[in-house]
Amino acid sequence: xxxxxxxxxxxxxxxxxxxxxxxxxxxxxxxxxxxxxxxxxxxxxxxxxxxxxxxxxxxxxxxxxxxxxxxxxxxxxxxxxxxxxxxxxxxxxxxxxxxxxxxxxxxxxxxxxxxxxxxxxxxxxxxxxxxxxxxxxxxxxxxxxxxxxxxxxxxxxxxxxxxxxxxxxxxxxxxxxxxxxxxxxxxxxxxxxxxxxxxxxxxxxxxxxxxxxxxxxxxxxxxxxxxxxxxxxxxxxxxxxxxxxxxxxxxxxxxxxxxxxxxxxxxxxxxxxxxxxxxxxxxxxxxxxxxxxxxxxxxxxxxxxxxxxxxxxxxxxxxxxxxxxxxxxxxxxxxxxxxxxx
Ligand code: ADP
Numbered sequence: 001x002x003x004x005x006x007x008x009x010x011x012x013x014x015x016x017x018x019x020x021x022x023x024x025x026x027x028x029x030x031x032x033x034x035x036x037x038x039x040x041x042x043x044x045x046x047x048x049x050x051x052x053x054x055x056x057x058x059x060x061x062x063x064x065x066x067x068x069x070x071x072x073x074x075x076x077x078x079x080x081x082x083x084x085x086x087x088x089x090x091x092x093x094x095x096x097x098x099x100x101x102x103x104x105x106x107x108x109x110x111x112x113x114x115x116x117x118x119x120x121x122x123x124x125x126x127x128x129x130x131x132x133x134x135x136x137x138x139x140x141x142x143x144x145x146x147x148x149x150x151x152x153x154x155x156x157x158x159x160x161x162x163x164x165x166x167x168x169x170x171x172x173x174x175x176x177x178x179x180x181x182x183x184x185x186x187x188x189x190x191x192x193x194x195x196x197x198x199x200x201x202x203x204x205x206x207x208x209x210x211x212x213x214x215x216x217x218x219x220x221x222x223x224x225x226x227x228x229x230x231x232x233x234x235x236x237x238x239x240x241x242x243x244x245x246x247x248x249x250x251x252x253x254x255x256x257x258x259x260x261x262x263x264x265x266x267x268x269x270x271x272x273x274x275x276x277x278x279x280x281x282x283x284x285x286x287x288x289x290x291x292x293x294x295x296x297x298x299x300x301x302x303x304x305x306x307x308x309x310x311x312x313x314x315x316x317x318x319x320x321x322x323x324x325x326x327x328x329x330x331x332x333x334x335x336x337x338x339x340x341x342x
Pocket of ligand 1: 242246247248250251274276277278279287292293294295299300303304305306307308309310333
């Protein structure tokens with residue numbers, strides 16, 4: 001009988017210790033009687049927790065306050081931030097009341113879930129914000145035309161030009177959004193093969209020749225002709241187009257932009273370097289986020305959607321590469337991508 005009981009206890013202990021959620025039991029005085037391994041890890045406590053107050057063990061006043069105040073007749077849940085060292089985690093606690101006045105608390109780290117929820121909310125808000133302006137121009141101008149402006153050819157032309165421009169902008173935004181969602185869903189098919197960056201960079205320069213010319217910008221390609229990378233040609237082309245297009249847009253007229261590449265150990269770094277204003281250091285790690293712009297007004301004025309660099313990041317990561325940006329002396333920045341050599 002006793003061995004059976006012991007066996008059962010061992011099994012229960014094993015189950016408790018293998019649960020990923022942190023489990024704590026406190027008595028009616030909020031003294032800890034039991035913690036599983038996940039709980040001691042979460043609160044970074046030692047094995048000598050038995051009989052200590054939850055206040056001392058958890059060191060989160062709002063959480064302890066909640067346990068103290070919680071209606072002893074009901075099971076409840078509560079969320080709080082847990083700061084340990086440099087990390088802040090968002091924790092959800094479910095509290096089950098026990099007959100003896102104690103409480104069993106199950107804690108789960110919901111940081112990632114909450115972050116994703118926030119990203120989704122922000123994304124929807126950003127998309128709506130981006131679409132609102134062009135849609136309102138299309139709707140206001142067509143209304144003005146219908147109300148009689150159609151009979152004034154000069155005015156009508158102006159209104160229609162704005163409709164056309166904004167419809168074009170909507171197309172740009174929607175195409176970028178579709179690209180992004182295809183990339184995120186992993187349904188963008190990439191075919192990696194041996195690519196010559198020199199050849200692709202020259203084609204990229206050619207495709208943006210008119211734009212560069214209009215801003216008297218010089219684009220140099222400085223890449224060894226026989227250097228190769230393992231990449232999807234269309235994706236690699238698109239990445240360089242986005243980098244170069246930005247460099248032309250965000251540097252003053254008469255700038256010099258250089259597309260260069262070199263082999264560094266086990267990877268090839270391809271860079272688009274400009275001599276423009278560069279990126280403020282404190283936002284350098286955010287420019288690859290969706291809709292992030294250093295200067296939103298200027299970006300829209302230049303026809304930007306704020307999505308170009310996030311598309312770049314997804315494309316490069318889908319090719320097992322990495323992206324980044326560094327400011328360069330005396331001015332300007334270098335947008336780069338690392339790819340495996342072919
Ligand atoms: P956008 O459509 O606004 O150009 P991107 O995702 O391509 O969107 O770029 C995000 C932001 O990064 C831009 O709005 C701009 O503020 C900044 N940026 C990109 N490239 C450069 C550059 N070469 N020099 C300075 N700022 C740049």
